[in-house]
Each structure stands twice: as C-alpha cells, then as structure tokens.
Amino acid sequence: MKILLINFIEFYELPPAKSLLQMLIDQGHTVSVITLAKEDYLSEQYRENKNVQFYNLVENKTTIQITKPQNLLDKVVNKFKYVLSSNLTVASYKAKLRKFETVVKESDLVWVLHEYTAKIVGDFIKKNARDYFLTVYELDSNSSHNAELIEFARSAKRVIVPEYCRAHIIKAWWELDKLPIVLPNKPYGEVFFKDHNLELERKLDKLANRKIVLYQGILTPERKIDNFIEAVSSMGDDYVFAVMGHPSPYLEFLQDKYQEKFVYLGYAFPPEHLLVTQKAFIGVLSYVATSQSINPLFCAPNKTFEYAKFSIPMIGNDIPGLKYTLDYYHMGKCVDENNVQEIVESIKVIEENYKIYRLNAKRYYDSIDTMTIVESALKF
Structure with missing residues (x-):
C-alpha cells in the first residue's frame, strides 16, 4: 500500500509519529512523508531506503529565534513561526501544499498526524485523498467544538487516539459513529544513535x-x-x-x-x-x-x-x-x-x-x- 503521512510537528517532538513511520516501513508499505521543515536526522536514517520519500514545505529550518517548547501550545506557535519566517501567510501555506497534490491523489491512504495538522490541511485532504486516517494526540478544549475538525474526523476512515478514556471522550465530543482506535504511544524500532553523548x-x-x-x-x-x-x-x-x-x-x-x-x-x-x-x-x-x-x-x-x-x-x-x-x-x-x-x-x-x-x-x-x-x- 502507498501511504502518505502528513505531520506538521517535528518527528523528534512527536515520538509516536516516528514509531508509526517505522512500523509502516516494516510492514512493507511504500511511505511518503510531508513535513513542515527538513529534519536531517530522519534523512540520514532513511537515506538508503527506497520505500521512503520525504517532502518538506520549508526546505531548511529558519534562523528566526524559536522558543524552546514548554508545552503543546509552544510547539504549535513554533510551527507558525516557521511558516511566517518563510514569508508564508496561512493562505500561501496551503497554496504551497498544492504542489504535492499528485502525491496525495496517488496515495492509497493519507494518514494525518495531529489535530493541528488537520485544521490546516483538512479541506485539501478531503478534496484530494482517496481515504484518510486522523490521529488525535491531545484532549484540547479548543478542538472539542471546532466544527471543521469535527467534520474532518467524522469523514475519516479511522480516528486513532493514544489512550482508552480519550477514545470515549472524543467519541462523545464529536458524536462519532465509531469508537476511535486506541494506539498507545509505545516506541517502536531500534534506537538510532548518531554518536555517543x-x-x-x-x-x-x-x-x-x-x-x-x-x-x-x-x-x-x-x-x-x-x-x-x-x-x-x-x-x-x-x-x-x-x-x-x-x-x-x-x-x-x-x-x-x-x-x-x-x-x-x-x-x-x-x-x-x-x-x-x-x-x-x-x-x-x-x-x-x-x-x-x-x-x-x-x-x-x-x-x-x-x-x-x-x-x-x-x-x-x-x-x-x-x-x-x-x-x-x-x-x-x-x-x-x-x-x-x-x-x-x-x-x-x-x-x-x-x-x-x-x-x-x-x-x-x-x-x-x-x-x-x-x-x-x-x-x-
């Protein structure tokens, strides 16, 4: 299966995304990844793997002063700092994503990682993807009544969450037909060290x-x-x-x-x-x-x-x-x-x-x- 992962939080800040990527590879799928900015450690790890392809909205991370993330909100703010520092408005941000329209359409499945990613690209994915999954990582009150996110989740082939209680809460919040699948945040794969610290x-x-x-x-x-x-x-x-x-x-x-x-x-x-x-x-x-x-x-x-x-x-x-x-x-x-x-x-x-x-x-x-x-x- 040709699977596309879309993730706008760096993999090193979202360990379950890295675990999912490796599981899909080990299951024999061809995996593409659209991320916000280039992550060198991922490129190095998967350089020789022909079944993995990375696409970056921003090729190189900016030199703008980014605050070290203390919580999820900080991480989200940092993402938009990357966007703004690259002379991208939210509208042009989505426009830049359109250059990957073919990648989306040719994928058997698009797996959207994180509800914040869904808020940004939801309409684009619904329009162009054959089928899509949504992984929701947080119980964010700002998401509990977000009409666009709720509609995106209801149309998803699967909604995935990392914890049992969260599955029931989100099902109730968003009035989903089915209980989300629980995929715990268990690390997967061999530990990859560039060198010793x-x-x-x-x-x-x-x-x-x-x-x-x-x-x-x-x-x-x-x-x-x-x-x-x-x-x-x-x-x-x-x-x-x-x-x-x-x-x-x-x-x-x-x-x-x-x-x-x-x-x-x-x-x-x-x-x-x-x-x-x-x-x-x-x-x-x-x-x-x-x-x-x-x-x-x-x-x-x-x-x-x-x-x-x-x-x-x-x-x-x-x-x-x-x-x-x-x-x-x-x-x-x-x-x-x-x-x-x-x-x-x-x-x-x-x-x-x-x-x-x-x-x-x-x-x-x-x-x-x-x-x-x-x-x-x-x-x-």
Missing part, C-alpha cells in the same frame, strides 16, 4: 552507585515535581533525584528553591535520552491539570513504555491516565503529589518489592502490540 556519560559517571529517581520531560508547573525532589532529598545520599529536559522558567524556579537537592542533567536529543533512562532506579511521571484542561488527567505518555522497556518501576501522581497503568499492572505507585511523606513511603515499598515491580514493568511493555493494532487498522 560524552558529556552526558560523564554526568552519569558522577552518579554511579547512587539510586537515580529520574524525571524526564518538559519542565512546567503542569509536570509538578517539587515534592518528588523534597522526598528523595530527604532519603539520604544513597538516592539522588535527577532531571532532564529543556531549560525553562520552571526549572529556574526549582534550581532557586531546591539548589543542591537535585541534579540537572540537561537535555538530550531523542533517542539519546535513553542513555539516562536505562540507568534509572525509579522513573517519575507527573501530570497536573492547569487552566481547566483535562488533557493531563488522561495522559498517554510514551514515557511509561520507555521506563518499562528497561524494566524500571515508576511512581506518579494519582490521575486516571496513570492509575490504570501503574497501579493496574502493579509496576509502580500512584501518590498524592502534594504529600512528601507518601512519596517517600511509596519509594520504600517499590524498593522492598523491587524484583516484582521490575517484572511487572516488563510485562506491561510486552502486553502492547502496536504493530498488530496498525495492521488491523489498515484492513478497511
């Missing part, structure tokens, strides 16, 4: 023989880790709380408030961050609802799979998106993120039963077969 390896060497309680991800109040830092720092020198992610105002707040109570390891371009992930003793996940958003409550983190890949137990806050993974599989503990003592006690429980939690983390990782889910979705 020697600076990062030196930082890890300094933490040798200590139990690393690790947080990796965006650093914003929506991912509250204040009390996790307090809890681990109170447990003695055998333990260390380590943080990885882009610099941000929230990181500066943490560094000012907690000073020597945690270690900041910087940011590593994916998948190099896995060099650190595999060294963790316990992985931390925290999603706190802000601005009346329900998106964090029904989180669908690829991070659970990244920790589980290396059989690492986890601790997270008590929300549906984590309760029915960490607790259900008995691979970690859900806690009140505001209760330092509860966090300490949960870490101790995990440590006392560490072998069991490790085995269950691996059981969780092995329980999800994303390849089969994609194969089934393509039978239409």
Whole structure:
C-alpha cells in the first residue's frame, strides 16, 4: 500500500509519529512523508531506503529565534513561526501544499498526524485523498467544538487516539459513529544513535552507585515535581533525584528553591535520552491539570513504555491516565503529589518489592502490540 503521512510537528517532538513511520516501513508499505521543515536526522536514517520519500514545505529550518517548547501550545506557535519566517501567510501555506497534490491523489491512504495538522490541511485532504486516517494526540478544549475538525474526523476512515478514556471522550465530543482506535504511544524500532553523548556519560559517571529517581520531560508547573525532589532529598545520599529536559522558567524556579537537592542533567536529543533512562532506579511521571484542561488527567505518555522497556518501576501522581497503568499492572505507585511523606513511603515499598515491580514493568511493555493494532487498522 502507498501511504502518505502528513505531520506538521517535528518527528523528534512527536515520538509516536516516528514509531508509526517505522512500523509502516516494516510492514512493507511504500511511505511518503510531508513535513513542515527538513529534519536531517530522519534523512540520514532513511537515506538508503527506497520505500521512503520525504517532502518538506520549508526546505531548511529558519534562523528566526524559536522558543524552546514548554508545552503543546509552544510547539504549535513554533510551527507558525516557521511558516511566517518563510514569508508564508496561512493562505500561501496551503497554496504551497498544492504542489504535492499528485502525491496525495496517488496515495492509497493519507494518514494525518495531529489535530493541528488537520485544521490546516483538512479541506485539501478531503478534496484530494482517496481515504484518510486522523490521529488525535491531545484532549484540547479548543478542538472539542471546532466544527471543521469535527467534520474532518467524522469523514475519516479511522480516528486513532493514544489512550482508552480519550477514545470515549472524543467519541462523545464529536458524536462519532465509531469508537476511535486506541494506539498507545509505545516506541517502536531500534534506537538510532548518531554518536555517543560524552558529556552526558560523564554526568552519569558522577552518579554511579547512587539510586537515580529520574524525571524526564518538559519542565512546567503542569509536570509538578517539587515534592518528588523534597522526598528523595530527604532519603539520604544513597538516592539522588535527577532531571532532564529543556531549560525553562520552571526549572529556574526549582534550581532557586531546591539548589543542591537535585541534579540537572540537561537535555538530550531523542533517542539519546535513553542513555539516562536505562540507568534509572525509579522513573517519575507527573501530570497536573492547569487552566481547566483535562488533557493531563488522561495522559498517554510514551514515557511509561520507555521506563518499562528497561524494566524500571515508576511512581506518579494519582490521575486516571496513570492509575490504570501503574497501579493496574502493579509496576509502580500512584501518590498524592502534594504529600512528601507518601512519596517517600511509596519509594520504600517499590524498593522492598523491587524484583516484582521490575517484572511487572516488563510485562506491561510486552502486553502492547502496536504493530498488530496498525495492521488491523489498515484492513478497511
């Protein structure tokens, strides 16, 4: 099958897109990808593969000052900065896409990745695609009543989401005839390293023989880790709380408030961050609802799979998106993120039963077969 992926968020910022691309390749499909800007690491990885073709609306990334993304909104703003810096209005943006009309029409299936992509190209895809899928990655209140997006989703051959509760919420929001397919954000494929990160390896060497309680991800109040830092720092020198992610105002707040109570390891371009992930003793996940958003409550983190890949137990806050993974599989503990003592006690429980939690983390990782889910979705 000739499949076209359209994605206007960089693959390194949207790991499930990269996983889907690799699954489609491994299933023997011919895959084309239309992206906003050229991504050199993808070109390098797939240079010798004749069944993959990349098309870029913007050939080279601009030198305009792009803020480091702290949340999804920042990512979307950055996309439009690329557009505007390339002297493209929204109208000319769509016009530029028309040069790929033949690619769209000749594809057996167009797979639109992300609801923001759909908002931009929805009319063009409906007019030119034989059939199309839509993957919705966020529970965005701005999308819940967007008439154009809802109509686009209703006309899609498949709607795909990364989490079970989200499937039911979106079905209700958009009054879909069928429940969306749940394709969890489990990473797929071999880890591709361009080279080793020697600076990062030196930082890890300094933490040798200590139990690393690790947080990796965006650093914003929506991912509250204040009390996790307090809890681990109170447990003695055998333990260390380590943080990885882009610099941000929230990181500066943490560094000012907690000073020597945690270690900041910087940011590593994916998948190099896995060099650190595999060294963790316990992985931390925290999603706190802000601005009346329900998106964090029904989180669908690829991070659970990244920790589980290396059989690492986890601790997270008590929300549906984590309760029915960490607790259900008995691979970690859900806690009140505001209760330092509860966090300490949960870490101790995990440590006392560490072998069991490790085995269950691996059981969780092995329980999800994303390849089969994609194969089934393509039978239409």
